[in-house]
Amino acid sequence: xxxxxxxxxxxxxxxxxxxxxxxxxxxxxxxxxxxxxxxxxxxxxxxxxxxxxxxxxxxxxxxxxxxxxxxxxxxxxxxxxxxxxxxxxxxxxxxxxxxxxxxxxxxxxxxxxxxxxxxxxxxxxxxxxxxxxxxxxxxxxxxxxxxxxxxxxxxxxxxxxxxxxxxxxxxxxxxxxxxxxxxxxxxxxxxxxxxxxxxxx
Amino acid sequence: xxxxxxxxxxxxxxxxxxxxxxxxxxxxxxxxxxxxxxxxxxxxxxxxxxxxxxxxxxxxxxxxxxxxxxxxxxxxxxxxxxxxxxxxxxxxxxxxxxxxxxxxxxxxxxxxxxxxxxxxxxxxxxxxxxxxxxxxxxxxxxxxxxxxxxxxxxxxxxxxxxxxxxxxxxxxxxxxxxxxxxxxxxxxxxxxxxxxxxxxxxxxxxxxxxxxxxxxxxxxxxxxxxxxxxxxxxxxxxxxxxxxxxxxxx
Numbered sequence: 182x183x184x185x186x187x188x189x190x191x192x193x194x195x196x197x198x199x200x201x202x203x204x205x206x207x208x209x210x211x212x213x214x215x216x217x218x219x220x221x222x223x224x225x226x227x228x229x230x231x232x233x234x235x236x237x238x239x240x241x242x243x244x245x246x247x248x249x250x251x252x253x254x255x256x257x258x259x260x261x262x263x264x265x266x267x268x269x270x271x272x273x274x275x276x277x278x279x280x281x282x283x284x285x286x287x288x289x290x291x292x293x294x295x296x297x298x299x300x301x302x303x304x305x306x307x308x309x310x311x312x313x314x315x316x317x318x319x320x321x322x323x324x325x326x327x328x329x330x331x332x333x334x335x336x337x338x339x340x341x342x343x344x345x346x347x348x349x350x351x352x353x354x355x356x357x358x359x360x361x362x363x364x365x366x367x368x369x370x371x372x373x374x375x376x377x378x379x380x381x382x
Numbered sequence: 383x384x385x386x387x388x389x390x391x392x393x394x395x396x397x398x399x400x401x402x403x404x405x406x407x408x409x410x411x412x413x414x415x416x417x418x419x420x421x422x423x424x425x426x427x428x429x430x431x432x433x434x435x436x437x438x439x440x441x442x443x444x445x446x447x448x449x450x451x452x453x454x455x456x457x458x459x460x461x462x463x464x465x466x467x468x469x470x471x472x473x474x475x476x477x478x479x480x481x482x483x484x485x486x487x488x489x490x491x492x493x494x495x496x497x498x499x500x501x502x503x504x505x506x507x508x509x510x511x512x513x514x515x516x517x518x519x520x521x522x523x524x525x526x527x528x529x530x531x532x533x534x535x536x537x538x539x540x541x542x543x544x545x546x547x548x549x550x551x552x553x554x555x556x557x558x559x560x561x562x563x564x565x566x567x568x569x570x571x572x573x574x575x576x577x578x579x580x581x582x583x584x585x586x587x588x589x590x591x592x593x594x595x596x597x598x599x600x601x602x603x604x605x606x607x608x609x610x611x612x613x614x615x616x617x618x619x620x621x622x623x624x625x626x627x628x629x630x631x632x
Binding site for chain 2: 295297303329331332334339356368370372374
């Protein structure tokens with residue numbers, strides 16, 4: 182049996198860090214050692230920041246975003262065009278779209294996609310909240326920005342079906358050649374979609 | 383242990399940060415699961431979409447292990463399927479149906495049928511009829527096949543318009559009329575009018591027929607329900623046919 186080289190507190194820290202995406206047991210050990218070495222400059226402030234985040238973080242009751250205030254910062258931003266809602270699968274997609282800065286719209290986070298293999302059905306997603314938001318009125322366009330996967334598009338069509346009869350324009354993201362993409366390496370489906378959605382130069 | 387086979391992707395589930403567990407319907411090895419290393423890479427994600435045909439090599443130390451897949455694309459249909467509601471619902475509904483089959487149990491004719499249906503998922507009448515036939519074929523492979531060739535009461539092979547909800551056998555018009563309110567309708571395309579294009583009513587009857595027996599024999603005993611995708615597929619098919627009829631009428 183291997184001898185223990187650290188106390189249970191540091192072992193627990195390593196075990197928890199190893200559960201963070203991108204970190205395995207070895208890199209968690211390195212990160213833990215780094216934190217322990219920089220106890221005052223890093224470990225203390227990090228622990229405080231995590232504690233504070235843990236106390237304050239909540240899901241936005243309006244859009245499903247993660248923030249420390251409810252409604253979230255995005256929902257309370259007066260400068261946003263609230264007549265346009267971008268529907269995304271996950272908070273990470275919301276952050277990605279905000280990084281792009283292409284739209285100044287409101288968001289709605291579904292919390293996943295319909296996935297029979299993972300047992301995710303309509304009731305497990307934040308679809309009811311979306312329908313309520315649109316039903317309340319004032320929404321001109323709904324942009325369904327889900328992943329270009331069969332599960333993502335099934336979810337998009339399901340949402341479209343559920344919103345039938347409501348006076349809202351429903352659009353989705355275009356599918357096509359990514360920036361820096363080489364045609365030779367693209368799959369036939371993407372190429373077909375790109376050709377169909379071609380634009381005049 | 384190693385084998386190579388042609389397969390159609392049914393779904394994927396995340397496995398760690400970079401890999402996935404892929405579920406495929408193979409020609410000779412039935413519904414099979416396996417780990418795909420780097421399955422979440424940019425190169426593999428488009429390949430591992432439901433509905434795509436792939437060449438799969440499965441490898442494991444022991445037969446009972448989950449094993450690993452090495453996957454090469456053969457025909458990538460997913461991009462085309464994603465364009466229409468009827469197609470994405472269809473592929474998800476059939477994948478959900480195939481999950482009722484035991485793993486690693488070969489059903490080569492279901493594989494063939496699945497490949498055919500996937501090629502016709504954009505044509506509502508064809509897709510609807512083919513999916514109903516596919517559902518009945520799955521029922522048959524699960525041991526609950528319907529006998530739609532002759533009347534359960536008289537042995538007649540003509541004028542079969544009902545199906546007994548009790549026995550799953552066809553019933554002729556004359557024999558079934560007294561119990562017509564309790565009988566299920568047998569759509570023409572499953573009976574004598576094979577070859578004729580199915581209309582919206584016939585398809586609705588076909589969907590009701592297969593749903594009744596799927597619920598009774600497969601879903602209810604397992605405490606499950608038919609997939610949401612199936613309901614979406616039925617609605618999308620009937621809506622497309624209604625829109626087409628309205629177009630012709632005008």
